[in-house]
Amino acid sequence: MVKEIEKTGLPVVHICTVTPISLTVGANRIIPAIAIPHPLGNPSLSKEEEYKLRTHLVDKALKALTTEVTEQTVFED
Numbered sequence: 001m002v003k004e005i006e007k008t009g010l011p012v013v014h015i016c017t018v019t020p021i022s023l024t025v026g027a028n029r030i031i032p033a034i035a036i037p038h039p040l041g042n043p044s045l046s047k048e049e050e051y052k053l054r055t056h057l058v059d060k061a062l063k064a065l066t067t068e069v070t071e072q073t074v075f076e077d
Helices: 002-007 019-025 047-065
Strands: 013-016 029-032
Touching (some): 013 019, 019 029
Parallel strands (some): 013 029
């Protein structure tokens, strides 16, 4: 689905817990997530720390959206 949306000219960021799968399906902008049961959070963190973690992931995704890519790119920290 990611590739089909990008064909229309809209950039897409794929936030995922298993990056090899994203690479296999051809996603161009890949953000590694936290863990399979909690991809965008960590319930063992305090409310404030989890908010920081989620904000960081969203900021990274927004940066990836505005980054021109010519090949598959994994946006690590």
